[in-house]
Amino acid sequence: MVRPPLEEHTEPRTTASTLNWLRAGVLGANDGIISTAGLVIGVAAATTDRTAIITAGLAGLAAGAMSMAVGEYVSVSTQRDSERALLDLERHELAQMPEEELAELAGIYRAKGLSPELAQQVAVELTEHDALGAHAEAELGIDPQELTNPWHAAWASFIAFTLGALLPLVAIAAVSSQWRVPVTAASVLLALVLTGWISATLGHSPRARAVWRNVLGGFTAMAVTYAIGALVGTQL
Template sequence: MTEMATGPAEVVAAEPHGGIGQRLNWLRAGVLGANDGIVSTAGIVIGVAGAAVSRNAIGLAGLAGLVAGALSMAAGEYVSVSTQRDTERALIAQEKHELATMPEAELEELVEIYREKGLSEPLARQVAEELTEHDVLAAHLDAELHLDEDDLTNPWSAAFASALSFTVGALLPLLMILLTPEAVRIPLTFVAVMIALMITGFVSARLGKAPALRAVLRNVIGGAAAMVITYVIGRFAGTL
């Protein structure tokens, strides 16, 4: 009986923390950041190229858009993740206070969580008591909040990753518009951006376990619309 009771307890205790989920979220955010860099910079350089200005002017506009976009993404991600980290720390502090002031109630809460997971009352209590003896705070953070005190989000790494992914994405249309012959620079850049958006749409869909075709079409249509609109605006502005 003891071996049978201990087995499920070990399985419950070994449930993964949020580390894998957080890494997938970072990867998904990186793909989306690259996608933003592709679309926004492509819109800028194609719009400026539509005004029939010099290659230097296109390059300066694209570079300015790349730098501004990367810094904006980094600042936004830093603020967002810092807020999330502050919230996580506040939740951990609250949990520590509750464990210090009402340990019995917290134990019963842990028992109820494992009962809701499908364990019987005796086994749920055994699991809760064994995890409490091992590391009471970690047990409650994992079961109640799905947090790991040693694996909180890092705003600096998030900001750097966001800026880097945006920059990588932005380099594609910028280099294409600058390195291709003037007569075909706009259509070649358009085609390269469409291919890149297909890839980022597919990758983001696979990471989110969503239908790939829908994500790819949404990505491509949105990017194409952005480039066409900015090209038309640039073309019109160039005639003024």
């Protein structure tokens, strides 16, 4: 009688985790698109030298991808360390105070609306099946078997940023000097429409608002860097 709830909770947790990864990938690509587009458009406003523009874009791509990867690795590692510490504490409490922990678990299920008798039965059977897993999920919201891997997070961020950054870099390198900025800006804005729509769809939020916000932010970034590049180009 108790096992079905465990199975029912597995799928939503897995689905939520997958959606979080997808959203993180879309946001990483979005960051790569905007930051690299701003960089290459700013340089293009200052010079028509294709080599200088591509070099700056490649440098920005490498620096941005590494920064994203390192930041994600550090962040997820810190979270993983905290989760492991909490799990170690829970193991200690289960070993030293099993009755108190059982009463605490039953209390959690009573607070969720189960009758005292059913809450006690659920707590007992879950504890017999997997005491640490039951307490970690109910008390901490942690699945001991699915702690996030910091290397996976780092590589995902690195790849997502790189793929996003390649779009403005290829666009600005593929056309002649007089069309570089408008073609790159147009391709970037179209890509931002797509990433805004995808992120809103994954997050079940209003699509139009997310797309508009994404496009406005990207346009502002490109406009500012273009103005700075043009100003610097006239002064040097």
